[in-house]
Amino acid sequence: MGESTDSFFHKVYKVARLIPYGRVTSYGAIAAYLGAKGSARMVGWAMNASFTAKEDIPAHRVVNRNGMLTGKNHFGSPLLMQQLLESEGVEVVDDKIINFEKCFWDPVKELPAQE
DNA sequence: TTGCTGACCGACG
């Protein structure tokens, strides 16, 4: 069953909403889970559009593979992304997540196969 | 319609 009635963006949002509180994942991990490993850029693009989405998307829980807050400039304030993460107990220093491996949540491992 | 661009990633020298 897995029709493609859902757009790629919508699939990205669905996964993003499943990221547990206090955990983070990467653009590439979400792309890989959706079976489009090479489309990590599209995940970032989807996050950019997530602000206009009707539902709340925890975009601050999505960082790049190095655990760096590369998308911080797309939040209202460049400090907002870090503040949101720290409010969840995620330590951030110099735009980089401390103990990234520990906070990392991999949808490919944590979630069942995509529909 | 064509041709950029982009919150990425991995490979190469």
Added chain:
DNA sequence: CCGTCGGCCAGCA
């Protein structure tokens, strides 16, 4: 270690 390049593909002028 560092810079650069190709690939991926949805939006937009």
